[in-house]
Amino acid sequence: HDGFTLRDLVSYDVKHNLGNGEQNRDGADTNRSYNHGAEGKTDDPRILATRRKAMRNLLGTLLLSAGVPMITAGDEMGRTQRGNNNAYCHDSPLTWLSWELAPWQQDLLAHTRRLLALRRDNPALRPVRFARLGERIPSASVMDWYDEHGETMSSDRWTDPSHRTLQYLATSTPENEDPNRILLVVHGNESPVDVALPVLSDDVGYIELWSSADDAPAQDTPRFAPGDVVPFVGTSMRLFRVEATG
Numbered sequence: 001h002d003g004f005t006l007r008d009l010v011s012y013d014v015k016h017n018l019g020n021g022e023q024n025r026d027g028a029d030t031n032r033s034y035n036h037g038a039e040g041k042t043d044d045p046r047i048l049a050t051r052r053k054a055m056r057n058l059l060g061t062l063l064l065s066a067g068v069p070m071i072t073a074g075d076e077m078g079r080t081q082r083g084n085n086n087a088y089c090h091d092s093p094l095t096w097l098s099w100e101l102a103p104w105q106q107d108l109l110a111h112t113r114r115l116l117a118l119r120r121d122n123p124a125l126r127p128v129r130f131a132r133l134g135e136r137i138p139s140a141s142v143m144d145w146y147d148e149h150g151e152t153m154s155s156d157r158w159t160d161p162s163h164r165t166l167q168y169l170a171t172s173t174p175e176n177e178d179p180n181r182i183l184l185v186v187h188g189n190e191s192p193v194d195v196a197l198p199v200l201s202d203d204v205g206y207i208e209l210w211s212s213a214d215d216a217p218a219q220d221t222p223r224f225a226p227g228d229v230v231p232f233v234g235t236s237m238r239l240f241r242v243e244a245t246g
Contacts, residue, residue, distance in 0.1 A: 002028070004085045006075035009033045010054040012040055016083030019090070027086030040083055049215075052078075052104055053235065056111050056212040060237045063115040064184055066127050066141070073097060076112040078105045107216040114217040118209055118239060124170040124180045136173055144169040148187075150196035150227065164188035165232075167198060169242070181242040182209075190234040197240070199226040206240040213238075 004012065013035045017027045036054065037047045055078065062069050073079075074097050081087050087095050101109065119125050124141045131140035145153040146167035157163050165187045172180040183206060187193055197206050206224040210217065213236040224230060224240070232238070 002086060002088075004031050004033055004083075005072065005079050005081055006055055006058060007051075007078045007080045008083055008085070009058070010051040011035055011080070012083040014039075014083075015085045016040070017086055019084060019094070020086060021089070027084075031085060048104075052108065052215070053212060055108060057235060057237055059108075059112055059115060060210070060212050060239075061186070063112070063119055064125055064237075064239060066125075069119075071112075077101055077109045104215070110217050111210075111212075114210055122180050122182050122209075122241065123174055123177045124172040124182045127170075127172070131173075138173050138175045141170040141172055144171075144198075146198045148193055148195045150198045165193055165195065167195070169198065169200075183240040183242055185230075185232070185238045185240070187232045187234070187236050192234055193232050194229045195232055196229050197224055197226055200242075203245045204242050205245045206242060208238060208240050210237075210239045212236050 004015075009031070010033070012031075012033055014033075015024065015027045015029065015031065017024045020026055034054075036050045038044060042048065059076075062071070079097060081094055084090070084094060127139060127141040129137050129140040131137040131142070133143065136142060146169065147153055147157050147163070148165035148167070150167070153166070166185070168184045168186070170182050170184070174180070181204075183197070185195055187195070204226060206226070206228070208218075208222045208224070213233045230238070
């Protein structure tokens, strides 16, 4: 019961726990949240669209990461507790799950399902062992990192706080599954950017599997060649599968 729901994390700057009867003293004050321009409920279409993209980004960073993902029930469909981050004392519509979903909630649920399916189908996203850079250990993904120009990340880039675009190439080292390679591109700046997909040592192509910029999961799977420049909107992510073409 502790903490903001996913929807509230992108909709409130501060907790709203007066309904708990403790003068808003209970619950954490360090929520790492951002309301995107209005506190709580709003009809502003720009703010709502930005919040929904932020939710997709947060789901993407969770479900496309190594380790066991944990999701609070209802976050997959945008449940709100109206800013209450400590709703332990409520047995009411504030905490109940509603299965009557607005269209945007249905889209968010579809994104969650797509991300879970991609996690299942791409072993490179879910290594079960750890490896250091350059090591090849069974069931531990081999990782390579690139900047927005498709160049290998330098130490200066890693330590530059203004650098907000990162390409993560993961190659599985399977024991029981087919080999798999993915490219995850994370763009954390609010301004658009053009990203050059890495040119690798072998003949490959990139198949787009998911984009957080889409309101609903896309049905098509665009293909790109190494070195292609792909436009990204601000604060967005894309996942590609890397496949041999030769």
